[in-house]
Amino acid sequence: MQTRQSKPSRFNVDIWVDRQGQDVTSLTLGEASLNYHIRVRSIRKPSKQVDLKSVALIVAPAAAALVQFSHVTPLEWICSVSTSVTQPGASNVGVVVDPTASGSSNLQALELVISDPFGVTTETVQLDLPLTVA
Amino acid sequence: MEVIHILAGPVVGILITSLAFSDDLFIKYRVHAFFRQRGVAPALAEAIEDMISGGIAFATFLGNVYIFIINSLIAAIVFPRHDVEIIILIGEISSLVLVLQASFIYSEYDIWDLGEICPTGATTYDVFLRWEQVVLNLTMLAYFILGLSLS
Numbered sequence: 001m002q003t004r005q006s007k008p009s010r011f012n013v014d015i016w017v018d019r020q021g022q023d024v025t026s027l028t029l030g031e032a033s034l035n036y037h038i039r040v041r042s043i044r045k046p047s048k049q050v051d052l053k054s055v056a057l058i059v060a061p062a063a064a065a066l067v068q069f070s071h072v073t074p075l076e077w078i079c080s081v082s083t084s085v086t087q088p089g090a091s092n093v094g095v096v097v098d099p100t101a102s103g104s105s106n107l108q109a110l111e112l113v114i115s116d117p118f119g120v121t122t123e124t125v126q127l128d129l130p131l132t133v134a
Numbered sequence: 135m136e137v138i139h140i141l142a143g144p145v146v147g148i149l150i151t152s153l154a155f156s157d158d159l160f161i162k163y164r165v166h167a168f169f170r171q172r173g174v175a176p177a178l179a180e181a182i183e184d185m186i187s188g189g190i191a192f193a194t195f196l197g198n199v200y201i202f203i204i205n206s207l208i209a210a211i212v213f214p215r216h217d218v219e220i221i222i223l224i225g226e227i228s229s230l231v232l233v234l235q236a237s238f239i240y241s242e243y244d245i246w247d248l249g250e251i252c253p254t255g256a257t258t259y260d261v262f263l264r265w266e267q268v269v270l271n272l273t274m275l276a277y278f279i280l281g282l283s284l285s
Contacts, residue, residue: 008244010251043251043253043255044247044250044251044252045250045251045258046180046250085251085252085255086255116181117175117177117178117180117181118178118181
């Protein structure tokens with residue numbers, strides 16, 4: 001599991017990929033029963049609406065992302081959660097592994113959009129989840 | 135008469151803290167009434183009230199830190215001379231801890247956030263600061279009573 005804290009609002013973001021409940025970073029070709037998870041924790045008492053953008057990066061020398069989201073936009077997934085000090089926000093999406101090419105891949109959480117009564121603010125997270133496909 | 139003079143510091147501290155608490159409640163009540171009267175969205179009103187509460191709590195906390203430091207200096211003057219080294223040491227260490235805490239809050243958090251953040255998960259930081267002020271004042275009063283009994 002990878003963890004990063006946003007600044008300055010101090011939301012803690014965890015991202016990981018699991019296979020049947022097990023946290024994994026080594027994936028096999030064509031694997032489909034995987035889930036990409038995000039969890040956003042907060043030290044704030046009022047519940048906050050948070051959107052988190054995650055992207056599937058293309059890591060050279062591969063020409064395409066070896067691990068993609070099972071989503072209409074396979075290279076990008078934006079989830080929306082509510083989080084407070086007593087109730088972390090969590091969401092997940094399926095991921096698919098390329099059936100033919102092996103190598104390194106990377107899923108990255110990179111943008112946190114916070115909605116509160118004052119409006120919307122965006123913070124950078126820059127959280128990498130390096131994966132290997134073999 | 136001398137006892138009254140010696141205890142004046144911590145008693146004034148307790149009085150100021152009590153007045154600050156009631157001022158805090160009064161200001162929050164007025165702000166709440168203002169927002170309700172103007173029909174401000176409840177979520178926005180609550181967020182602003184939390185911000186104001188955090189700012190006031192931090193301001194009164196800083197006020198109590200200053201009072202604590204001044205009382206520590208008074209203690210070094212009025213307590214028994216043969217204990218002056220330990221009295222100065224207690225005053226310096228506890229004042230340093232409080233100044234470090236105030237600096238940490240100021241550098242680590244936005245002071246407007248104090249009304250809604252709960253670093254320990256139990257209570258918001260503004261409420262924690264208020265209880266800390268109560269403890270500070272009671273500790274200082276007990277410290278002075280102890281000093282008087284030794285002199």
